[in-house]
Amino acid sequence: MIQGFDARTGKLRWAWDMMHPEWNGYPPAGQEWARGTPNMWTMASGDEQLGLVYLPMGNAAADYYSSLRRPEENQFATSLVALDVTTGKPRWRFQAVRKDVWDYDFGAQATLVEYKGVPAMVLPSKQGDIYILDRRTGRPLIPVGEIKAPQIGVEPQQRAATQPVSLWHTLRQPDLTERDMWGMSPIDQIVCRIQFRRASYKGFFTPPEADRHSIEYPGYNGGTDWGGIAVDPQRGVIVANYNDMLNYVRLVPRAEANQRGWQPRDQARGKIGGAEGAGDPQAHTPYAIDVNAGWQLPFTGMLCKQPPYGGIRAIDMATSKTIWDRPLGEARTNGPFGIPSMLPIPIGTPNNGGSVVTVGVLIFFIHHVPQRIHINSVIEDIGRRLQHEVDRRFPSVIGTADPDAAETEASDRLEPDGSPRAVGARGTGYIQLIDEDLLMRTATDSDLVCRIRYRPGDFVHEGRTLLELWPAERCDDACIGQLQGAFALGAQRTALQDLRFLIDELVETADRALSPGINDPFTAVTCMDWLGAARAVRATILVGDE
Numbered sequence: 001m002i003q004g005f006d007a008r009t010g011k012l013r014w015a016w017d018m019m020h021p022e023w024n025g026y027p028p029a030g031q032e033w034a035r036g037t038p039n040m041w042t043m044a045s046g047d048e049q050l051g052l053v054y055l056p057m058g059n060a061a062a063d064y065y066s067s068l069r070r071p072e073e074n075q076f077a078t079s080l081v082a083l084d085v086t087t088g089k090p091r092w093r094f095q096a097v098r099k100d101v102w103d104y105d106f107g108a109q110a111t112l113v114e115y116k117g118v119p120a121m122v123l124p125s126k127q128g129d130i131y132i133l134d135r136r137t138g139r140p141l142i143p144v145g146e147i148k149a150p151q152i153g154v155e156p157q158q159r160a161a162t163q164p165v166s167l168w169h170t171l172r173q174p175d176l177t178e179r180d181m182w183g184m185s186p187i188d189q190i191v192c193r194i195q196f197r198r199a200s201y202k203g204f205f206t207p208p209e210a211d212r213h214s215i216e217y218p219g220y221n222g223g224t225d226w227g228g229i230a231v232d233p234q235r236g237v238i239v240a241n242y243n244d245m246l247n248y249v250r251l252v253p254r255a256e257a258n259q260r261g262w263q264p265r266d267q268a269r270g271k272i273g274g275a276e277g278a279g280d281p282q283a284h285t286p287y288a289i290d291v292n293a294g295w296q297l298p299f300t301g302m303l304c305k306q307p308p309y310g311g312i313r314a315i316d317m318a319t320s321k322t323i324w325d326r327p328l329g330e331a332r333t334n335g336p337f338g339i340p341s342m343l344p345i346p347i348g349t350p351n352n353g354g355s356v357v358t359v360g361v362l363i364f365f366i367h368h369v370p371q372r373i374h375i376n377s378v379i380e381d382i383g384r385r386l387q388h389e390v391d392r393r394f395p396s397v398i399g400t401a402d403p404d405a406a407e408t409e410a411s412d413r414l415e416p417d418g419s420p421r422a423v424g425a426r427g428t429g430y431i432q433l434i435d436e437d438l439l440m441r442t443a444t445d446s447d448l449v450c451r452i453r454y455r456p457g458d459f460v461h462e463g464r465t466l467l468e469l470w471p472a473e474r475c476d477d478a479c480i481g482q483l484q485g486a487f488a489l490g491a492q493r494t495a496l497q498d499l500r501f502l503i504d505e506l507v508e509t510a511d512r513a514l515s516p517g518i519n520d521p522f523t524a525v526t527c528m529d530w531l532g533a534a535r536a537v538r539a540t541i542l543v544g545d546e
Contacts, residue, residue, distance in 0.1 A: 001015060001016065001017045001018075001033045001034065001037065001039075002015070002016045002040060002055060002083065002088070003015045003016075004016075004083075004085065004088050012025055012026065013088070014087060014088030015033070015088060016083060016088045016089070016090070017033045017034055017037070018034070018037055018038070018072045018073070018075075018076050019034035019037060019070065019072055020033070020034065021089070024087075024088070035061075036060060036061030036062075036073075037060060037061075037072070037073055037076075038057045038058050038059055038060050038073060038076050038077040038078075038079075038105075039057070039058045040055045040056060040057055040058065041058050041105075042056050042058075042106065042107050042108060042109065042226050043056075043108070043109040043226065043228075044056070044109055045109040045110050045111065045112060045121070046085070047112060047119070047135055050119075050135065050136060051084060051085050051086055052082045052083065052084065052085065052091060052135070052136075053082070053083050053085050054080055054081070054082050054109070054110050054121065054135070055080065055081045055082075055083060056080055056105070056106030056107070056108065056109060056110070056123075057076055057077060057078065057079045057080070057081055057105065057106060058077070058078070058105035058106070059077050059078055059100050059103060059104075059105045060073040060074075060077050062282040062283075062284075062285045063100075063101070063102075063103040063280075063282075063289070064101050064102075064103070064208050064249070064251060064282065064287070064289040065101065065154075065155070065251070065282055065285045065286070065287055065289075066099045066100070066101050066155060066158045067155050067158055068284070068285060069099070074098075074099055075093075075095075076090075076093060076095075077095075077097075077099075077100055077105070078095060078096055078097040078100040078104055078105050078106065079093045079094060079095040079096065079106075080093065080094045080096075080106060080110060080123055080133070080138070081093045082135075082138060092137055092138035093138060094123070094131070094133055094138045094140070095164075096125050096127070096129065096131070096164060097127070097163060097164075098160040098163060098164075099158055099159065099160060101153075101155075101158075101159075101207050101208060102205070102207075102216055102220065103126075103220035103276075104125070104126045104127055104220065105126070106123075106125060106126070107125075107126055107224065107225040107226050108124050108224050108225060108226055108227060108228035108229070108354070109228050110122065110123045110133075110135075110228075111123075111228055111229055111230070111231050112135060113132075113231050113233060113317075114233070115132050115141055115317065116141070118134055118141060119134070119135050119136060120132050120133060120134055120135055120141055121133050121135045122229060122231060122238060124171075124223065124224035124228060124229050124240060125223055125224060126218065126220060126221075126222050126223045126224065126225060127165075127170075127172060127204075127218060127222065127223050128170045128171035128172030128173075128218055128222060128223035128224070128242060129165055129166035129169075129170045129171075129172065129223070130166055130168065130169045130170065130171065130224075130229075130238070130240070130315070131144065131166050131168070132168065142166065142167070142168035142169075142320070143166075143167035143168055144164055144165070144166060144167060144168075145164070145165055145166075145167045146162040146163065146164060146165070147162060147163060147165050147204065147205075148161065148162055149161065149162055149163045149204075149205040150202040150203070150205060150206055150207060152200070152202065152206075152207060152209070153200075153207035153208055153209050153214070154207075154208070154209060154210050154251060154286075154287065155207070159207055163204075163205050168320045169315055169320045169322075171223050171224065171240060171242040171313065172204070172218055172222070172223065173244055175203040175204060175217070176196075176201065176215065176217050176246070176305070178193050178196050178197065180305055180306055181193045181196050181304055181305070181306070182303070182304060182305060182306035182307070183297070183300075183302060183304070184300060184302050184336050188297060188300060188302060188304075191297065192295075192297070192304035195213070195248070195295075195304065196215070196304070198212060198213070199212060199213045199214055199215050199248070200212055200213070200214040200215070201214065201215040201217075204217070208249045208250065208251045208289070209250070209251060210250070210251040210252070210253055210287060212250070213248050213249060213250045213292075214248075214249050214250070215246060215247070215248060215249070215295075216246060216247040216248075216249050217246035217247075218243070218244070218245065218246065219245045219246045219247030219291075219293060219294070220247060220276070220291075220293070221243050221245045221247075221293060221294070221350055221352070222242075222243050222244065222245050222246070223242055223243060224240060224241075224242055224243075225243065225352045226352055226353075226354075227241075227352065227353040227354025227355075228354050229241075229354070229355070230354065230355040230356055230357045231317075231357070232357045236316065236317040236318050237314050237315065237316060237317065237323065237357075238314070238315040238317055239312065239313070239314050239315075239355050239357055240312070240313050240315065240355075241310070241311070241312040241313075241328055241351050241353070241354070241355050242310065242311055242312070242313065242351075243309065243310050243350050243351060243352070244305075244308060244309055244310060244311065244348065245293070245294050245305075245309055245310075245350055246294070246295055246305055247291050247292065247293055247294070247295065248291075248292035248295040248304070249289065249290070249291050249292070250289075250290050251287040251288070251289060251290075252287060252288040252289065252290050253286065253287060254285075254286055254287065254288065256288075257281060257287070257288035260279070262279050262280070262281045262288045263281050263283070264281055264283050276291065276293065278290065278291055278292070278293065294309070294350070300336040301336065302336055307327070307347040307348055308327035308328075308346075308347055308348025309329075309347065309348050309349055309350050310327070310328050310329055310348045310349050310350050310351045311325055311326060311327050311328050311348050312325070312326060312328040312351075312355065313325040313326075326346070327346045327347060327348030328346075328348055328349070328351055329346070329347065329348055329349025329350075329351060330345060330346055330347065330349070331345040331347045331349075376523075376526055379506065379509060379523070379526050379527055379530060380530070382502055382505050382506055382509075382530065383506065383529075383530025383531075383533060383534065384530075385495055385502055386499065386502040386503065386506070386530065386531075386534040387533055387534050387537050389495065389499055389502065390499065390534050390537045391537050393499065416449045416451070416470035417470065417471075418470060418471060418472065419472060420451070420468035420469055420470050420472055421468070421469045421470075421472035421473075421475055421480075422465040422467070422468060422469075423465065423466050423467035423468075423469065423480055423483045423484060424462075424463040424464060424465055424466065424484075425460045425461065425462055425463060425464045425465075425466050425484070425487065425489065426462065426484050426487075426489070427462050427489050428460065428461050428462045428489070429459070429460070429489035429490050429491055430457065430458070430459050430460075430489065430490055430491070430492060430493045430494075431454055431455065431456050431457065431458050431459075431460060431487055431488070431489060432456065432488045432489065432490040432493070432494045432496060432497075432498075433456065433487075433488040433494075433496055433497055434452070434455075434456060434486060434487055434488075434497065435485070435486040435487075435488075436486075438482065438483075438485070438486040439452075439483065439486045442479060442482050442483055442486075446474050446475055446479055447474060448469050448470065448471075448474055448475060449469070449470040450467050450468070450469055450483075451467065451468040451469075452466070452467055453465055453466055453467065453468065454466055455498075456496070456497035456498040457493050457497075457498035457500050457501050460489070466483075466484070466487055467483055469483075503531065503534075506527045506530055506531050507527070507531075509523065509524075509527050510523070510524040510527035510528060511524075513527070
């Protein structure tokens with residue numbers, strides 16, 4: 001069920017329940033919205049001019065069993081659905097899988113583009129297929145074909161004889177062979193080859209079975225997942241990061257699942273957790289599901305399929321041809337038995353993020369798996385920068401330990417007399433940098449006393465007083481201009497001279513980690529540890545020779 005709210009008032013404007021298309025808002029008294037229908041768990045995109053929001057839809061409840069699904073669920077599952085934002089009613093839909101039992105729901109939003117003069121969208125998928133659709137009607141602007149699909153498994157009558165595929169471009173690799181089985185040793189490879197031979201595998205769209213494992217390739221973490229693709233409209237290039245992962249799957253009969261304690265989370269008696277699908281009960285169906293995501297060996301934890309497991313590719317939109325393709329991700333944090341190898345080998349790792357293409361033809365990749373931007377690594381980077389800045393800004397020995405000398409210095413300070421001259425800010429923004437040398441030089445040359453009213457990290461408006469000067473008559477307009485130039489303003493805070501910014505980053509991260517929506521106390525503790533480390537640096541500063 002999808003709800004639309006008024007952004008100004010927060011009131012419900014409409015609700016789309018595919019089982020009750022006649023409803024426009026809340027359910028009538030005594031009734032409720034339909035349960036278990038396909039949802040939209042990922043991100044949407046929209047066209048304000050057309051008044052359409054594009055919803056990448058998931059599957060109906062029980063991803064790997066389809067006999068109990070209702071016709072409306074089969075109609076909208078694993079589809080891109082365009083809703084009218086004024087009414088909440090479907091305008092059109094594009095379905096990528098019929099009666100999905102592979103968890104191939106769309107994981108990424110569609111990217112809006114202009115394609116051959118038509119307002120279009122690029123739609124990636126977990127299967128690796130990339131579609132280009134007319135965003136007004138949903139009509140494919142590229143060739144879409146049909147391939148034969150295996151009609152086997154526990155529901156052969158439910159399996160479609162054919163499934164749609166993109167004939168324009170796919171990130172999907174050729175079907176697996178026994179030769180693709182891999183391991184860290186000959187024994188691992190033999191075990192994987194034996195499992196491959198015993199499993200059910202008829203190529204793409206092999207459905208799950210109950211009496212033996214089946215191989216799902218690509219798996220639910222194949223192709224493009226959340227984050228989507230990036231498009232360079234000037235050069236007509238798609239940049240797509242992708243996964244090349246498979247699943248080792250088995251439907252578990254209900255009696256066996258009950259014995260293992262595989263119940264809904266509020267009733268579970270056994271272990272809860274692990275990869276998605278690893279012991280999911282699929283309540284109210286004849287089978288639970290056991291998904292070995294990536295097909296890992298039980299002892300070493302290594303994958304049975306040979307690398308790479310992920311890559312990034314550039315595609316020419318005009319021709320659909322690959323411009324370049326390379327593995328994405330290194331083996332540094334991967335290894336047998338969960339031990340990081342620290343080897344900078346580009347094996348290509350699973351990557352569930354998106355890329356961003358800049359005007360300068362740089363590609364930034366937002367990657368969820370590599371350790372380099374793991375939250376602890378980000379916190380460590382901030383913490384070490386904070387330590388460095390504290391150490392740099394506050395030397396280990398400052399001033400003098402002689403109280404008489406300190407008293408003499410204090411008495412020698414100039415006490416300003418008269419009204420000061422104000423130096424206003426040239427613009428609006430955050431103070432990112434104060435050129436202390438320039439301030440000192442100007443004040444010395446003009447024999448001025450300066451009082452700085454703001455510090456790096458403060459937000460100031462144009463004309464706000466940055467400095468006060470005494471005597472007022474000693475600083476002309478040229479002098480004022482020099483002093484104004486000592487303050488660099490920008491749109492955001494930086495850590496260059498702003499210790500508070502680094503501290504605020506750690507505090508804000510800790511605060512968000514403890515919020516009910518995240519509930520990650522370990523991250524909060526890590527932030528506090530690094531704040532403590534910075535305080536320890538500050539505590540070692542001495543005065544004079546004490």
